[in-house]
Every structure is written in structure tokens, then in C-alpha cells.
Amino acid sequence: MAGIIGTIIFGAIIGVLARVVLPGKQNISALVTVILGILGALVGYYLWGAMGGGDTGGIDWIRWIISIIVAAVFVVIYERVMGRKGSHHA
Template sequence: MVVEIIGTIIFGAIIGILARVVLPGRQNISALMTVVLGIIGALIGYWLWGAMGGGNTGGIDWIRWIISVIAAAILVSLYIAVTGRRRVDRV
């Protein structure tokens, strides 16, 4: 149980970071919020992939990862829109 929780946190952190990478500009959100939104995005990705009939592939499930990153990117965008934290573009 503890290993699954730690794995979910690590997977969520990776998904959150990837979600922020695919979004244009620099997002002004904390690392903790990145992990939280990544975890939620990963769970949504798992659920959507299962709902579409996807199963365990025995290896790296790239489709599930892509769906999770897209879900987390949407969540990051929504978070920015709701909290009013603007993107900071580099000059």
C-alpha cells in the first residue's frame, strides 16, 4: 500500500512536469500544485484509458501516459484560469 502511494506520487510528479512542458509559456504555479495536478491527471488518464477498453500492455503504456499528460495539462490550464496566475513568458 505504501509503495503504491509513493509510486502514484512519483508518477504524478512526472505527469505534472510533462504537462507543464507541453503548455506554452512559463506557468506560475508551485511544485506541490504541479504534483497534485499531475496525480489527478494520472488518475483521470488511467480511468479514461480503462473506459476506452485499454488494458495492461505488459510494458510501458504510452497511450495511457499521453492521455494522463493531456488531462494534467488541461488541469494546469484550468488552475491558471481559476486562480488568475498568469503565464510568465521569457524574453
């Protein structure tokens, strides 16, 4: 249970940081921010491991940066997909 709560908190932080680094205002809910943050963190961890990264014993800044970048990409993709669905031009 603690792992799930930790993942949600970490995902929320990553999601918020991803939105901060993006220019302009993103029209997405707090829940979507957390979900995209969690996905960004998971993919970021995977990519960091695939690049040979390991446990540094302290704060792993590179892994955080990768996770934020991935989450930011997810935010942009989400906005583009949802923006298209919301604007039907005849």
C-alpha cells in the same frame, strides 16, 4: 505505502510533462504541479480503461499521453481560476 510513493512520483512526472507541453510559463508551485499530475494520471487511467485499454505488458504510451493531456488541461484550468481570483478589477 509503496503504492502511495509511486503515485506521488508518477504524478510529479506527469505534472512536469504537462507543464512542458504547455506554451509559456505557468505560475504554479511544485506541490500544485504534483497534485495536478496525480489527478491527471488518475483520470487518464480511468479514461484509458473506459476506452477499452488494458495492460499492454510494457510501457503503456497511450495511457501516459492521455494522463499528460488531462494534467495539462488541469494546469490550464487551475491557472485560469487562480488568475481570476488574483486580479480584482473595480
